[in-house]
Amino acid sequence: MADDAGFTPTALSKAKRLADRAAYDEAAVFAVLDCAMMAHIGYVVDGHPIVTPTLFWREGRTLYWHGSAASRMLRAADGARVCLTVSMLDGLVLDRSGFHHSANYRSAMCFGRARLVKDHDAKRAALDAMITRIYPGRVERLRLATKAELKQTAFVEMPIEEASVKVRATGAAAPEPEDAGWNGWRGVIPVETRLGVPQPDADNGDHTTPTLDLAHFAPGARLDEALRWAAGNGGA
Amino acid sequence: MADDAGFTPTALSKAKRLADRAAYDEAAVFAVLDCAMMAHIGYVVDGHPIVTPTLFWREGRTLYWHGSAASRMLRAADGARVCLTVSMLDGLVLDRSGFHHSANYRSAMCFGRARLVKDHDAKRAALDAMITRIYPGRVERLRLATKAELKQTAFVEMPIEEASVKVRATGAAAPEPEDAGWNGWRGVIPVETRLGVPQPDADNGDHTTPTLDLAHFAPGARLDEALRWAAGNGGA
Numbered sequence: 001m002a003d004d005a006g007f008t009p010t011a012l013s014k015a016k017r018l019a020d021r022a023a024y025d026e027a028a029v030f031a032v033l034d035c036a037m038m039a040h041i042g043y044v045v046d047g048h049p050i051v052t053p054t055l056f057w058r059e060g061r062t063l064y065w066h067g068s069a070a071s072r073m074l075r076a077a078d079g080a081r082v083c084l085t086v087s088m089l090d091g092l093v094l095d096r097s098g099f100h101h102s103a104n105y106r107s108a109m110c111f112g113r114a115r116l117v118k119d120h121d122a123k124r125a126a127l128d129a130m131i132t133r134i135y136p137g138r139v140e141r142l143r144l145a146t147k148a149e150l151k152q153t154a155f156v157e158m159p160i161e162e163a164s165v166k167v168r169a170t171g172a173a174a175p176e177p178e179d180a181g182w183n184g185w186r187g188v189i190p191v192e193t194r195l196g197v198p199q200p201d202a203d204n205g206d207h208t209t210p211t212l213d214l215a216h217f218a219p220g221a222r223l224d225e226a227l228r229w230a231a232g233n234g235g236a
Numbered sequence: 237m238a239d240d241a242g243f244t245p246t247a248l249s250k251a252k253r254l255a256d257r258a259a260y261d262e263a264a265v266f267a268v269l270d271c272a273m274m275a276h277i278g279y280v281v282d283g284h285p286i287v288t289p290t291l292f293w294r295e296g297r298t299l300y301w302h303g304s305a306a307s308r309m310l311r312a313a314d315g316a317r318v319c320l321t322v323s324m325l326d327g328l329v330l331d332r333s334g335f336h337h338s339a340n341y342r343s344a345m346c347f348g349r350a351r352l353v354k355d356h357d358a359k360r361a362a363l364d365a366m367i368t369r370i371y372p373g374r375v376e377r378l379r380l381a382t383k384a385e386l387k388q389t390a391f392v393e394m395p396i397e398e399a400s401v402k403v404r405a406t407g408a409a410a411p412e413p414e415d416a417g418w419n420g421w422r423g424v425i426p427v428e429t430r431l432g433v434p435q436p437d438a439d440n441g442d443h444t445t446p447t448l449d450l451a452h453f454a455p456g457a458r459l460d461e462a463l464r465w466a467a468g469n470g471g472a
Contacts, residue, residue: 037325037339038325038341040278040287040289040323041287042276042278042286043285044280044283044284048248048319049280050319050345051276051277051278051287051319051320051321051345052345053276053321053323053341055339081285083278083286083287085289087274087289089273089274091432092370094446094450096378097378097379097385098375098378099381099386099389101367103273105274105289107289127335130337131337139334141332141419142334142420143332143414144333145333145335146335171435172437175439178379182377182379183377183441183443184374184378184447185434185443185445185446185447185450186437186439186440187434188437189431189432189434189435189446189450190432190433190434191429191431191432192429192431192432193429194428194429195426195427196327196425196428197426198421198423198424198425198426199407199423200421200422201408201422203411203422204422204423205419207421210423211420211421213420214330214425217328223325
């Protein structure tokens, strides 16, 4: 990997179309990754593409995700090329022709070679890092994972070799002459993902209010902003 | 394809783990697909997995998506095996050990062989179906696509050969004896994706309020419910 703050696009990641929406710099890639906790990871298993939604996180230029040690995808991933894609829908874009309807979104595609984290202590550290990336300060409130639990859990790490970002964050396109006379509403309807009212488990005793390590996920907070805050304070 | 209302799982789609969260019946698969408009589609290009976020829709047991006619993914997809995955994050699940932290979600994985829609009239029909699936009744408000626009647009169709669904929609797991004495908050923080306040384009003239075909996307409406309603009234 280069030690500059960019990912050099090759044929794999270079945008062929709508190149004005694409970027390859580290800050742009990380800005998308750090606003999300779910990624869609593409594997090739027996020649077939398989895409699984998975909780992931970032540490520097390395991505991590986890799953069951029994997962055939995670076992197949060890040493294999994978593509980890993150996307967020930010709005519906309405126009006067079907062709010009669109969506506002942010997405990042990251390519690399995956490897299983096998060392026991490294797995324990990965579990803590996963919790800390979403919930900074929470690990000290939790009991440690048992050996059996760590054995059941697989962690995968992937140094990012190539990455690209695409963002669309504008309104409808400029009106076209042939649209004259058509008056369907033009504009953007924003889409926002937010946290709801916490539902405490019956087993919380008197402790029905979420602890301080969950303050960034207060009702009404934006999920992307809460996760970006947490990435800056716990992860990355 | 079988003509019963189920997808028969083979080694490709059969859940190896957490099998209690998995289903293969048509109603369960469609219920997840119809609540979403973005899918992550996995292709194999030159042996590499590539996952792209894409607007998709369903007609019966066939899935459609679109993109630029210049897209190497779409051209590579013609005749190739693909995996189309949809997922929605519904909540953060908090527990007293890192191991038992989880997420509530709905996801569907669909497998099949893709083919490009090549006929001009079929492409026009696909563009209308895409708009109608999201915005029932809107097509008549829009000017028709030009030949040049249709030429720039590629549509892909994929009859679903296999599909599976996974859903987690419960609270924290049952407390474990070894958790005694640890008192991090246990429960679920819901995650909801909703529509915001419409941002009209300056070119709407007096017509600043969204037209009736957009009523299901009123501010505060849940995106998944609006899309499910639209699927029942325009698409599927």
